[in-house]
Amino acid sequence: MSVSKKKISLIAPFYNEEKNAHLFFERVDKVFENIKEKYNYEVVCINDGSNDNTLNELIRLKNESFPMLKIINFSRNFGKEAAVTAGIDFADGDAFIPIDSDLQHPPELILEMINKWESGFDVILAKRKSRATDRKIQRVTANLFYSLSSKISHTNIPADVGDFRLFDKSVALELRKLRETNRFMKGLFAWVGFKTTYVEYNVEPRQHGKTSFNTWKLWNFALEAITSFSTIPLRIWSYIGVIISIFSMVYAVFLVVKTMFFGNPTPGYASLMVAILFFSGVQLIGIGILGEYIARISNEVRNRPIYIIKDIF
Numbered sequence: 484m485s486v487s488k489k490k491i492s493l494i495a496p497f498y499n500e501e502k503n504a505h506l507f508f509e510r511v512d513k514v515f516e517n518i519k520e521k522y523n524y525e526v527v528c529i530n531d532g533s534n535d536n537t538l539n540e541l542i543r544l545k546n547e548s549f550p551m552l553k554i555i556n557f558s559r560n561f562g563k564e565a566a567v568t569a570g571i572d573f574a575d576g577d578a579f580i581p582i583d584s585d586l587q588h589p590p591e592l593i594l595e596m597i598n599k600w601e602s603g604f605d606v607i608l609a610k611r612k613s614r615a616t617d618r619k620i621q622r623v624t625a626n627l628f629y630s631l632s633s634k635i636s637h638t639n640i641p642a643d644v645g646d647f648r649l650f651d652k653s654v655a656l657e658l659r660k661l662r663e664t665n666r667f668m669k670g671l672f673a674w675v676g677f678k679t680t681y682v683e684y685n686v687e688p689r690q691h692g693k694t695s696f697n698t699w700k701l702w703n704f705a706l707e708a709i710t711s712f713s714t715i716p717l718r719i720w721s722y723i724g725v726i727i728s729i730f731s732m733v734y735a736v737f738l739v740v741k742t743m744f745f746g747n748p749t750p751g752y753a754s755l756m757v758a759i760l761f762f763s764g765v766q767l768i769g770i771g772i773l774g775e776y777i778a779r780i781s782n783e784v785r786n787r788p789i790y791i792i793k794d795i796f
Contacts (some may be wrong), residue, residue: 491515491524491597494570494581496563498530501537503585508549510590518594527553527570528584532560542796554796564666565790567646571655573795579655581646581668587686588647595682596649605654605677609647612683640673644681648672664782664789 493511497504508526515524526549530538538556545552555569567581578600582588592609599607646668650658657675 488521488523489578490576491522491593492570492574492576492579493524493526493593494529494567494574494579495526495584496529496531496566496570496581497533497537497541497584498560498563498566499533499535499537500584501533501535501540504537504540504544507584507586507590508544508552510586511593512549514590514593518597522597523551525551525553525574525576527555527574529566529569530554530556531563531566532557545796552796554794555792556794556796558791558793561790563646564668567668568666569790569792571658574655577652578649579652580649583647588645589684589687592647592682592684593649599680599682600649600651603678604680605651606672606679607649608641608644608679608681610641610681610683611643611645611686640669641681645669646672651677653677662789664785664787665779666789 495507500507511526515522528541530541538554541552541554545554553573555573557566557569570581571579578597580593580596582590588609596607596609650672654675654677658671661671661675
């Protein structure tokens with residue numbers, strides 16, 4: 484009597500990865516060749532508005548060599564978070580694995596992830612051993628982000644863990660319910676919980692091309708993460724306002740007493756300007772923090788779709 488095979492769904496966003504696509508699928512197929520007696524697999528490929536020949540290359544590879552591909556073509560570039568979301572929405576396996584198509588995530592690690600999954604874990608995180616492939620500023624800012632996030636976030640986001648992971652279909656069903664417009668997938672993965680473990684790996688260098696994530700994008704990504712999973716920045720400015728108010732009242736009492744006993748000399752221009760500029764700066768920063776949260780509320784109220792699909796192949 485034959486036993487039905489379990490199905491593994493790989494979710495692979497593509498953005499200008501024309502030269503990496505063939506090598507990526509070859510390595511993935513080689514991994515599953517070793518376990519084909521027990522598992523089927525599919526690769527949900529999301530073409531996230533590529534402006535090179537990525538889409539045509541994906542279609543060619545599907546027709547000629549890799550029929551297990553499911554290709555979703557966005558109407559424009561919506562970003563990696565939207566691409567991973569689409570992959571979760573359209574995959575239909577028993578386990579899901581988001582993975583980068585630039586081969587910085589080694590497909591060979593999938594075997595170890597599946598073994599952990601079969602032993603009873605719902606989520607298996609791929610944790611990088613080091614950040615040797617990152618620039619120095621990226622290593623420093625990443626450490627600062629995870630340190631800050633652990634202190635102020637309501638959700639514990641594991642350090643040195645990206646989207647590369649395996650999670651059970653039961654986890655995917657819960658993730659599909661989360662439809663907020665401002666998406667930070669690492670935070671959403673952590674928020675749903677479930678029984679979790681991890682495996683370690685070394686990040687491999689890109690085979691072709693260069694990453695689309697620069698320092699400015701990573702900064703905005705971190706800001707998205709903090710405002711999506713913590714209200715501490717708002718609370719901090721409330722505390723700052725209270726502290727400044729207390730100092731102001733104390734200083735006002737000091738001025739009244741000084742005037743009663745020593746008269747009212749003309750105040751200095753420099754000290755007045757320093758006070759005005761300082762408090763104006765504090766107010767503008769506070770308004771900026773409020774603006775970040777209000778902008779996110781505005782985006783959610785609009786209820787626009789997370790992504791738009793032009794074609795499915």
